[in-house]
Amino acid sequence: MSDRLHLLHILHELQQKHRYIPEESIRDVAARFNLPISQIRAVVEFYAFFSTTPCGYYHILFSNCTSCGYQAGDTNLLHLLTEQLGVRIAQTHADRRVSVQETSCIGMCDHGASLLINGLPLIHLDSERITQMVGLIEAEKPLSEWPSPWFHIHDQIHKRGLLLKEDISAGDGLRAMLLRGRDETLTEISQSKLRGRGGAGFSTGLKWRLCKQAVGKAHYVVCNADEGEPGTFKDRMLLQQHADAMFEGMTICAHVIGAHQGFVYLRGEYRYLLPHLQTVLVRRRGSGLLGTTILGQRGFDFDIDIVVGAGAYICGEESALIESLEGKPGIPRSRPPFPVTHGYLGQPTVVNNVETFIAAAHIACKGATWFTSVGTTASTGSKLLSISGDCTSPGIYEYPFGVTIQQILQDCGASNVQAVQVGGPSGTLINQTALHRRIGFEDVSTGGSFMIFNEKRDMLAIIHRFTAFFAHESCGFCTPCRVGTTLLRKGLHKIIVGQGTRYDMAELQHMCELIRRYSHCGLGHTAANPILDGLQHFSQAFEQRLTQRDFIPHFDLDTALEAARQMTQRNDEGAHLDQGAE
Numbered sequence: 001m002s003d004r005l006h007l008l009h010i011l012h013e014l015q016q017k018h019r020y021i022p023e024e025s026i027r028d029v030a031a032r033f034n035l036p037i038s039q040i041r042a043v044v045e046f047y048a049f050f051s052t053t054p055c056g057y058y059h060i061l062f063s064n065c066t067s068c069g070y071q072a073g074d075t076n077l078l079h080l081l082t083e084q085l086g087v088r089i090a091q092t093h094a095d096r097r098v099s100v101q102e103t104s105c106i107g108m109c110d111h112g113a114s115l116l117i118n119g120l121p122l123i124h125l126d127s128e129r130i131t132q133m134v135g136l137i138e139a140e141k142p143l144s145e146w147p148s149p150w151f152h153i154h155d156q157i158h159k160r161g162l163l164l165k166e167d168i169s170a171g172d173g174l175r176a177m178l179l180r181g182r183d184e185t186l187t188e189i190s191q192s193k194l195r196g197r198g199g200a201g202f203s204t205g206l207k208w209r210l211c212k213q214a215v216g217k218a219h220y221v222v223c224n225a226d227e228g229e230p231g232t233f234k235d236r237m238l239l240q241q242h243a244d245a246m247f248e249g250m251t252i253c254a255h256v257i258g259a260h261q262g263f264v265y266l267r268g269e270y271r272y273l274l275p276h277l278q279t280v281l282v283r284r285r286g287s288g289l290l291g292t293t294i295l296g297q298r299g300f301d302f303d304i305d306i307v308v309g310a311g312a313y314i315c316g317e318e319s320a321l322i323e324s325l326e327g328k329p330g331i332p333r334s335r336p337p338f339p340v341t342h343g344y345l346g347q348p349t350v351v352n353n354v355e356t357f358i359a360a361a362h363i364a365c366k367g368a369t370w371f372t373s374v375g376t377t378a379s380t381g382s383k384l385l386s387i388s389g390d391c392t393s394p395g396i397y398e399y400p401f402g403v404t405i406q407q408i409l410q411d412c413g414a415s416n417v418q419a420v421q422v423g424g425p426s427g428t429l430i431n432q433t434a435l436h437r438r439i440g441f442e443d444v445s446t447g448g449s450f451m452i453f454n455e456k457r458d459m460l461a462i463i464h465r466f467t468a469f470f471a472h473e474s475c476g477f478c479t480p481c482r483v484g485t486t487l488l489r490k491g492l493h494k495i496i497v498g499q500g501t502r503y504d505m506a507e508l509q510h511m512c513e514l515i516r517r518y519s520h521c522g523l524g525h526t527a528a529n530p531i532l533d534g535l536q537h538f539s540q541a542f543e544q545r546l547t548q549r550d551f552i553p554h555f556d557l558d559t560a561l562e563a564a565r566q567m568t569q570r571n572d573e574g575a576h577l578d579q580g581a582e
C-alpha cells in the first residue's frame with residue numbers, strides 16, 4: 001500500500017482542499033474504498049482535525065497546554081486573539097476568513113505559547129505577535145509572506161548522553177546486524193535490557209521475540225510517533241534530527257521478526273515534518289537501505305510508509321493506533337490479544353516508540369554492554385526528557401536513568417519549585433518533599449514529559465487543566481471514562497470556585513477510583529492520576545477552597561430557570577427560588 005492511498009491521507013487532502021469534508025466527498029471516498037458511507041463518516045467525526053462544516057481560510061488551532069500555556073503574564077492570549085479577530089472559539093468568522101479552535105498540547109512547549117495555523121506551528125506568542133498576526137490576517141497575506149522566524153522551530157538540546165552524543169551513520173546498524181546475524185542481534189537487544197521509551201516500559205527484546213514467534217500471514221513494524229502526552233516534544237526533535245536512526249531501528253526490527261512492511265504513525269500536529277521524513281526515506285531507498293534486497297541480502301525486503309494522524313491523543317495507545325492505521329476511528333481494542341500476535345490487519349506487529357527504535361539501532365552498532373554501562377539495573381541506558389514550564393532553560397535533556405529530579409531541576413535553572421509533573425498528566429505529580437526521587441522504571445517512570453511549576457502557580461488550576469484534557473480526549477467508548485472524566489472535571493471546578501464541600505472531596509476520590517478500575521484502556525486507567533496525586537500531595541490546596549457547608553447541589557435550579565423567566569418576561573423576586581435558604 002502506498003501512503004498516498006491511505007484513508008487518513010485522502011481525508012487530510014479533502015480537508016485542506018475544501019477546508020472541511022463535504023458530504024459528497026464522504027460518499028465518493030466510501031465508493032472508492034468500497035466501504036459503507038457511515039464508516040467514513042464515523043472516521044471524519046472521530047478526528048479533531050477533520051470537520052464537516054467549513055473552517056476559515058486561516059484555520060488556527062491554539063494550544064491550551066498547561067506547560068507552555070496560553071497565558072503571557074496576566075494576558076490570556078487565546079482570548080486576546082479571538083477578541084481582536086472578532087470570532088468566537090470553535091466558530092468560523094462570518095466572512096469565512098478565519099476560524100479559531102482550542103487544541104491540546106502541540107509539542108512546542110520549549111517555544112513558549114504556540115498555535116498551529118493551517119498546520120504550521122507558530123511559536124513564541126505574546127500580545128504583540130498576536131496583534132501583528134491579526135493585522136496580517138485582515139490584510140489577507142498568505143502565510144509565505146509572514147515573518148519566517150515565527151515558524152522557525154529550533155531544537156534546544158541542553159544535555160547529550162548515550163544516544164545524542166554520537167549519532168550512527170545510515171546503514172551502520174544494518175551492517176552490524178548482518179555481520180552478527182539476526183538471532184544474535186535479537187539476543188543483543190535482550191541483553192541490553194532495553195525497555196520501551198513510550199511510557200509503559202515493556203521489554204523490547206521480549207516484544208520482538210514474541211512477535212517473531214507469532215504465526216501470521218505477514219508481520220509488521222510500527223513506529224509510534226504520536227507523541228501526544230502534554231509536555232512531550234523529544235520525539236519531534238528525534239524525527240527532525242535522527243530520522244535515519246529511527247528508520248534504521250525499524251529496519252533492524254523488520255529483519256529480526258521477518259516483516260516486509262513498516263509504518264510510522266506521525267501525529268497530525270507534526271505534519272509539517274512529513275516532507276523531511278519522506279526525503280530521508282527516498283535517500284535510504286536510493287542507498288539500498290530500504291526496498292528489496294537491502295544491502296544486497298536476498299530476501300531482506302522492507303519498506304516504510306508514513307501515516308499522519310488527525311488530532312486524537314488516544315491514537316498513541318498502541319491498539320487505537322493500529323485501528324487508526326487501518327483507517328478506522330482510534331478506539332482501543334480489548335487486550336489480550338496483544339499486537340505482537342494480533343496487530344495490524346490482525347497480524348503479528350511490533351509497536352515501538354521513536355526513541356526505542358533509535359536506541360535499538362545504537363545497540364545493534366555498539367552492543368549490549370555499551371548500553372548497560374549506563375543507567376541502573378532495572379533501567380538501563382538513558383532517557384530523553386522534554387523539559388518545560390518554570391525554568392530558565394527549557395528543552396531536551398538526555399540523562400542516564402537514575403538521575404534525581406533535584407539534579408534535573410538544578411541543570412535546567414528551576415527555582416522556587418512547587419511541583420513537577422513527570423510523565424505528563426498521566427504520570428506522577430511530585431511535590432517539594434519528593435525531589436530526591438529518581439527517573440527510572442523502578443521509581444518515577446516517564447515517557448519524557450517533565451513539566452515544572454513554581455510557587456506562583458495555582459495547583460488546583462493545573463490539576464483541573466489536566467483533568468479537562470482527559471475529559472476532552474476520552475474516546476467515549478466506555479462509560480466509566482466517558483462520563484467519569486467529565487464528572488471529575490466538573491467536580492474539581494466546583495471546588496475551585498469555592499462551592500465544594502467535604503462531601504464533594506469524598507465523591508471526587510470515589511469517582512477517581514471507579515474510573516481507574518473500570519475503564520477500558522490506559523487513558524482511563526491514568527485519567528484520575530492528577531487528582532489522586534493532588535489530593536495526596538497538595539491536600540492543602542483543596543482544603544483552602546472548601547466551604548464549611550455540608551452540601552451544595554451541583555445543579556443550580558435558579559440559573560436553570562433563567563430561560564423560563566426570559567420567556568415569561570419576569571425577573572421579580574417571586575420568579576426566583578429562595579437563594580438564602582440553607
Ligand SMILES: Cc1cc2nc3c(=O)[nH]c(=O)nc-3n(C[C@H](O)[C@H](O)[C@H](O)COP(=O)(O)O)c2cc1C
Pocket residue numbers: 195196197198199200201202224225226227228229313314315316317318319351352353354356357521522523
Ligand atoms: C492514552 C495513551 C497514549 C499513549 N501515547 C503514546 C505516544 O504518544 N507515544 C508512544 O510511544 N507511546 C504511547 N503510549 C504507549 C503505547 O500504547 C505503547 O505502549 C508504546 O507505543 C510501545 O512502545 P515502547 O515499548 O517502545 O514504549 C500511549 C499509551 C496510552 C494508554
Ligand code: SF4
Pocket residue numbers: 314331332473474475476477478479481482519520521522523524525
Ligand atoms: S478508557 Fe476512555 S479512552 Fe479508553 S476506551 Fe474507554 S472511553 Fe476510550
